[in-house]
Amino acid sequence: xxxxxxxxPGRLEIVDVARPEPGPGQVRLRLExxxxxxxxxxxxxxxxxxxxxxxxxxxxxxxxxVVDAVGPDVGAVRPGDRVAALSFASYAEYDLAAADAVVxxxxxxxxxxxxxxxxxxxxNIFRRAEIRAGQDVAIVGIGFLGAILTRLATEAGAxxxxxxxxxxxxxxxxxxxxxxxxxxEDHAAVVDxxxxxxxxxLCPVVIEAVGKQWPLDLAAELTAERGRLVVxxxxxxxxxxxxxxxxxxxxxxxxxxxxxxPAIYVRGIREAVDAVASGRLDPSPLYTHRYGLDRLxxxxxxxRDRPDGFLKALVTFP
Numbered sequence: 001x002x003x004x005x006x007x008x009p010g011r012l013e014i015v016d017v018a019r020p021e022p023g024p025g026q027v028r029l030r031l032e033x034x035x036x037x038x039x040x041x042x043x044x045x046x047x048x049x050x051x052x053x054x055x056x057x058x059x060x061x062x063x064x065x066v067v068d069a070v071g072p073d074v075g076a077v078r079p080g081d082r083v084a085a086l087s088f089a090s091y092a093e094y095d096l097a098a099a100d101a102v103v104x105x106x107x108x109x110x111x112x113x114x115x116x117x118x119x120x121x122x123x124n125i126f127r128r129a130e131i132r133a134g135q136d137v138a139i140v141g142i143g144f145l146g147a148i149l150t151r152l153a154t155e156a157g158a159x160x161x162x163x164x165x166x167x168x169x170x171x172x173x174x175x176x177x178x179x180x181x182x183x184x185e186d187h188a189a190v191v192d193x194x195x196x197x198x199x200x201x202l203c204p205v206v207i208e209a210v211g212k213q214w215p216l217d218l219a220a221e222l223t224a225e226r227g228r229l230v231v232x233x234x235x236x237x238x239x240x241x242x243x244x245x246x247x248x249x250x251x252x253x254x255x256x257x258x259x260x261x262p263a264i265y266v267r268g269i270r271e272a273v274d275a276v277a278s279g280r281l282d283p284s285p286l287y288t289h290r291y292g293l294d295r296l297x298x299x300x301x302x303x304r305d306r307p308d309g310f311l312k313a314l315v316t317f318p
Contacts, residue, residue: 003056003092004296009046012297017056020089020096022071027099029083033316034090035062035115036299038143038211042237044300056092060315062115063090064105074099082109084116084273086265091296093317101262103269106277113287113314114276120268122148123275125257127268129230131205133157138194138203140184140219141210142169144286144312145232149207151176151281158205161197163190163218168308175285187218194222208233213240220246228253289313 007013022028040059043050064084067077077083082105087097105114122145129149131137135158139146142164150160154177161180162173170181182193194202204227208219211233220243223229229252247254259265275281288311291299299313 001093002293003089004060004293005056005058005091006043006050006052006054008052009050010044010297012300013053014294015056017092019094022069022074022096024072025074025099026071026096027067027074027077027102028069029063029065029085029087029090029095029097029102030068031063031065031090031093031095031317033064033113033115033314034060035118036296036303036313036315037062037118038303039234039236040300041304044304055089057089057095058091060091060095061086061088062117063087063095064114064116065317067102068094070099077102077104084114084119084269086117086120086262086269091293091315093293098262101266103266103273105273108277109273112276112284113316114273115312115314116269116272117265118144118312119148119272119276119283120265120270121145121259122152122268123271124259124264124268125149125207125230125232126152128255128257129153129205129207130228131156131158135159135205136161136198136201136203138163138206138219138222139173139178140164140206140208140215140222141233142166142173142178143209144283146207146209147172147176147286147311148281148283149209149232150178154178155280161194161203166306166308169311172285172311184215184218187214187221190218191221198224203227205230211235211237216240217243220252223250223252225250226252228255230255230257232257234258286311287314291315293317
């Protein structure tokens, strides 16, 4: 099979390797595609702690496809099943997954791409946010995750205030149900705008979905007393400082909403399948760019640089 691996900082190579064989409790997927995650950007930049080359297919963890082989002791999943999977080497034509980490896709989604991991992640973050009808909810950062959370929060009856630096992203937030949008340009201006919209109360729930220091600081300042600050951004490129004076004085509940339990990940993917299949959620407008495996480097660059019109890249296989 063909697989991508990082050969060095900003350098990608396609290699031919043997197809993996499923062991006990595993299935093999013939992948149709894999989403490109912003968490790949730190390895792509080549930090000191990275070891090159990476494993073939490594870093790809948003795959979907068709089961083409099963290992011993697998009964619930069969060859031919189309599934989303929680697996970890999906920048390749085939990957392995635990049988209990794949989620069947219904016939109604037969022609739809389905990067299950980020969709499931959004469902899990939404659950942890505990959003209720009638609340003002600020979402700082409208990328793929922020747009989906906008849709889910709006459907729950909240008034969403979407904050992002790109006009195109703010337009997408409105399309996904945001009642108000604010350009993320000047810190004080954003705070003043949210105060004006909430009669100085600020927001009982604020979701930070960027993964950088300034948006985290801004999100905290937008959170009302006794409010809930939900950290959904991926903060893995270095340490952060927090305004503990503010957090302490306002009595904020701070939720780091990333999950590490595979069972919770898979539960989120199942909920995402139900939401998309029922029509409650339509993520298709968010899949803005598609690339072949040999253009993964371009996909990573676009994920980093965020050209106008970009939200989510998919690597797809013929």
